[in-house]
Amino acid sequence: MTVVEDRPDTAEAPPPRRTNPLWALLRNSWRQLTSMRTALILLFLLAVAAIPGSVFPQTSVNRERVSQYFTAHPKLAPWVDRLGGFDVYASPWFAAIYLLLFTSLIGCVLPRLRDHVRALRTVPPEAPKRMDRLPQHAPAVALAEDPAAAAQRLARTLRRRMFRTRVRELPDGGYSVAAEKGYLKETGNLIFHIAMLAVLIGVGFGHWYGWHGNRLLVAGEDQGFCNAITQYDDSALGPRVSAADLPKFCLRMTDFEATYQSTGQPRSFLATVQVKEGGSWRTESFTVNDPLRLNHANVHLIGQGYAPILRYTDRYGVSQTKIVPFLPTDGMQTSEGVAQFPDVNIDPRTNKRDDRLQVGFEGVYLPTGGTDGSAVSRFPAENNPVLYLAAYRGNLGLDVGKSGSVYALDRGQINNGELKKVSGERPYVLRPGQTLTLDDGTKLEFLGTRQFATLSIRYDPTQALLLVGAVLGLLGLMLSLFVHRRRVWFRVLPGNAPGAGGSVVEAGGLPRTDYPGFAAEFAALTRPAGDDGPPGHAEEGTL
Structure with missing residues (x-):
């Protein structure tokens, strides 16, 4: 007689992995410091911390006025001096805010820069199956062209309008045209933050070596x-x-x-x-x-x-x-x-x-x-x-x-x-x-x-750097405010219905950011220039 031992059907789960509390605290602190909310708070604190530099006379600017302030306010002046009010920009508390903001900006910019470079190298995604669910949708219309020619014509028109375009062949003999535009918005955001870093570096080194x-x-x-x-x-x-x-x-x-x-x-x-x-x-x-x-x-x-x-x-x-x-x-x-x-x-x-x-x-x-x-x-x-x-x-x-x-x-x-x-x-x-x-x-x-x-x-050895930083900051701010990300898809299928022509085209659009003008742009992309009717004109340069 063979004896069969009873074995559990499943193995015991391993004990939970314990996290080092010190490492968890450091990781969470770094995440909080490098968040955009923290960077904005530190920027606001830096502006508030600079107010005493305008209210009280500064030793580095006019020592005589500081002496006059001591004479006029003999009780208040010693306390202001202890708090660094007469040398605000060299005080430890101002330097702490300055360095924290610098660190926060670096922690914000580097991951976003990596993700942006990765996004620039990524081709536009394929068209969704249900384009009628997109915010902008153009119903299918018949074209006299065959699918391949229609898809290439659409791609050429989109590229002329500065869209990143990708044409894919579908298994059923049709084509998908995916186009994306507005990557300069994120580029502008990154330029603006890098410009702020340049200004901070310029101010710091200018103070040290000027x-x-x-x-x-x-x-x-x-x-x-x-x-x-x-x-x-x-x-x-x-x-x-x-x-x-x-x-x-x-x-x-x-x-x-x-x-x-x-x-x-x-x-x-x-x-x-x-x-x-x-x-x-x-x-x-x-x-x-x-x-x-x-x-x-x-x-x-x-x-x-x-x-x-x-x-x-x-x-x-x-x-x-x-x-x-x-x-x-x-x-x-x-x-x-x-x-x-x-x-x-x-x-x-x-x-x-x-x-x-x-x-x-x-x-x-x-x-x-x-x-x-x-x-x-x-x-x-x-x-x-x-x-x-x-x-x-x-x-x-x-x-x-x-x-x-x-x-x-x-x-x-x-x-x-x-x-x-x-x-x-x-x-x-x-x-x-x-x-x-x-x-x-x-x-x-x-x-x-x-x-x-x-x-x-x-x-000031960093005067040129400050000028470049200010110009780049303005340029980046303009790009981030006036450029909008959006995606457009066209699905070109063979025309199988009687009298349908060579192909059938359906279009959809998705704004990635709040862009009130996207509806008008999508309408212009999906109909011939000067024509208020539905898409379908097969002339060169129209959709």
């Missing part, structure tokens, strides 16, 4: 400067740039021309300078919208004004001449400034300076003064120049090592009595060529003015 400096340059060969950090009124270097990396050049302004409309609105500005880049001096000119392009630096014209020339003669007959820029306060070039003479009234017998005899002049310059005596200019050009000055004598406070503005006297010295006003209640009024005599016999001469230009000298 630099800029601002300089107020008075006209005259004795007022030139060379490209060095100590020569700038305000400057900022990228984290990867040192002072030794700055290009070598020298600049001096020989002439400045400004023209105005009758209303005082500026019409044109033209600065003429002499430049030296290692060789001899050469003459160049540039305007507001046409910067001076040097080797690894661009010189932009961002402002202009007047610098009165003042000569002070102290009680011992020693004269000092200063060219003092006055900063404009309105569009008519009403300008404010100060001239300080700390090294005057030195006794020649002892060669010692008395700090109590230092002199400072604070006032307003009007290129075109009025007849009513008001301290407001009537026109930005020098038609009737007037200089209003208040004189002060005492300790100017320049030797205490405390930073201060070169365009205003130290108000603390005035308030504590160390610097006293000697001009009385009414300011002195001077015109070019006139001399002012103070109560101690010292004199101040107003010799005239020179024009000055405010220059912004910058270097």
Whole structure:
């Protein structure tokens, strides 16, 4: 007797595979980070994070304004500084958003780029069996042509209309014509995202390897400067740039021309300078919208004004001449400034300076003064120049090592009595060529003015990349908005019914995106040009 063992009909299922929780967390986090929703949220956060850079003065742009903000808001300013509000674009939180957005865009673009390349290499799919269920459908009509000729004619017409076309022979002797159009929509999306990546890369590398400096340059060969950090009124270097990396050049302004409309609105500005880049001096000119392009630096014209020339003669007959820029306060070039003479009234017998005899002049310059005596200019050009000055004598406070503005006297010295006003209640009024005599016999001469230009000298190694990124981004956005994907199919079968002719054609269409004009396009594809009737004309170029 044979004993047959009982065996189970089915084997036991293997135990479920356990997933590493850390790996699952990383995978899900990466998917969330590289989703399009996350990229849009990060882009919005980047725009919001840039708002403090416009609200608060930035150290990299104007350190003086940051100091003024600390003075005006002594309680708020330290907290803003701790949060990076005065250096927003170099703060850790702004860099974190920036890097997350960069990573998210890369994670979005690379898989989509791979899928898009694969889609471009894929032929249009075959026509569905029930084309009457498609959004657009043209009923079957008879043609006099045989199926092969009709299919080739349809394919030629579709290719002329920029459709990707594929003709397939069917088992029953008929033909299928599949056509697809609108792949540039996804191409535009990818170009737009790649352009955003290019802009992000450009901004990042431009910040690392770029630099800029601002300089107020008075006209005259004795007022030139060379490209060095100590020569700038305000400057900022990228984290990867040192002072030794700055290009070598020298600049001096020989002439400045400004023209105005009758209303005082500026019409044109033209600065003429002499430049030296290692060789001899050469003459160049540039305007507001046409910067001076040097080797690894661009010189932009961002402002202009007047610098009165003042000569002070102290009680011992020693004269000092200063060219003092006055900063404009309105569009008519009403300008404010100060001239300080700390090294005057030195006794020649002892060669010692008395700090109590230092002199400072604070006032307003009007290129075109009025007849009513008001301290407001009537026109930005020098038609009737007037200089209003208040004189002060005492300790100017320049030797205490405390930073201060070169365009205003130290108000603390005035308030504590160390610097006293000697001009009385009414300011002195001077015109070019006139001399002012103070109560101690010292004199101040107003010799005239020179024009000055405010220059912004910058270097951005990724400027071309930013331009290309902006142009490509605009092009990609236009393609993604105005291009629509759609598919069209034609099935050409032999005409078997009596009187049906050589073949029977049926058409269907499917828009892959929201495209209101697809119905009109499909109707134009399925009937002869200029004919409102059903398809079926066999002339060349019609469907």
